[in-house]
Amino acid sequence: MFPQGSCFYVALLYLYQAQRHREYRQKIISNYQPLHRDIYSMHPSAFFVPTFLKAINDNTEESFRNIMSEPSPGVFTFEMFQPQFCKLLLSEVEHFEEWVNEVRFRIMRPNTMNKYGAVLDDFGLETMLDKLMEGFVRPISKVFFPEVGGSTLDSHHGFVVEYGKDRDVDLGFHVDDSEVTLNVCLGKQFSGGELFFRGTRCDKHVNTGTHSEEIFDYSHAPGRALLHRGRHRHGARATTSGHRINLLLWCRSSLFREMKKYQKDFSSWCGECLHEKKERQQQSVVATRSELLRREGESTA
Ligand SMILES: [Zn+2]
Incomplete structure (x- = not known):
């Protein structure tokens, strides 16, 4: 017996799209020549600031709290990347975009909302970003976001977004397709671009009003990371001058997504x-x- 009609075709379409995407990625990876090969594998001491590395090595709630601030419940900020790593990643993204323009390759944008930016996983950074999630995001999420699958994060979507003149200006109010989101400002010089947070919501409540204690605005600083639940509703105000580029890592848990189907009460988050x-x-x-x-x-x- 075949599965129910519509279900069968949805599954078929999904397989087809996954195959097309694999071919797309393969085409890029076999043609694009990276500029900085060093950033394609994980080198913790070259990527991260010493305070962050120490906290990860100690791996306790106390060690994380020591380097983090939680300016609003469920939003954590901390120094993460070395300036040199931000510079290399920015220049790699620029180099990739130059190549895209040169060979007139049509690239897929990071998500339905951003018209600019690039998916890092599509041009060879998938393995490195997997290590970033497993070794550095998951230990922290296990402590601060256990109720949304923080300890079982097992896949990611990694991309950069670009704001400013000739780029995206702002970003509407939304939730991410992730359990936990890492958002790191890579540079460069800019003003504006603040993030505004308005409380975490389940599917059913995603469009409900905001309670006053849930209102929180955040200004980006290069090198500084932000970690929050994907369901924490947010948006970005206009970048009014300069050029702002952020790295986004949407971390997902297949176990959490499966379990969520059988639950009705999400009062823990x-x-x-x-x-x-x-x-x-x-x-x-x-x-x-x-x-x-x-x-x-x-x-x-
Ligand atoms: Zn709810």
């Missing part, structure tokens, strides 16, 4: 589920109290 749960609890306390008063009244009557 959705601000609105939690709000509803608290209201239900409050109502039941009121109901119990009035029931007790009623019984007391009956017994003294």
